[in-house]
Amino acid sequence: MALSSFDIDAPRWDQTTFMGRLKHFFNITDCRTALLSDSRLDEAKALVESCRAGSAPPGTSVEQLYYAKKLYDSAFHPDTGDRMNLIGRMSFQVPGGMAITGFMLQFYRTVPAVVFWQWVNQSFNALVNYTNRNAASPISPKRH
DSSP states (O other): OOOOGTTTTTTTTTTTTTHHEEEEEEHOOOOOGGGHHHHHHHHHHHHHHHHHHHOOOOOOHHHHHHHHHHHHHHBBBBTTTOBBOGGGSSHHHHHHHHHHHHHHHHHSSHHHHHHHHHHHHHHHHHHOOOTTSSSSHHHHHHHH
């Protein structure tokens, strides 16, 4: 595929099929992306933005663009473009949730321990939901 016809925002896999959606899910929840440095994530963001502007650096391959897009999608909010906090990223959801579940299974013998780990679990879920919210629409304090 020539870079001139490459659309970095088009889905890599066919989203009308189960396998395409599954591959996309595994791509965005890859916990290895949570371990990368901010500078590496910023490099990926710069490459994605240059590709969107139609000026990918010479010698850039399609695979490099796909990987940069994977890193960009894993760490930067789609609405704001801001880097998301590590704990709220989808790439941290599996290891974070597994650790909390392990603690909930280990420390269940007293009521305070159960209450504490349930609170930790709900706080983690709330942080993930907040981090991945639709930030294009402002949050209104009014009830409708």
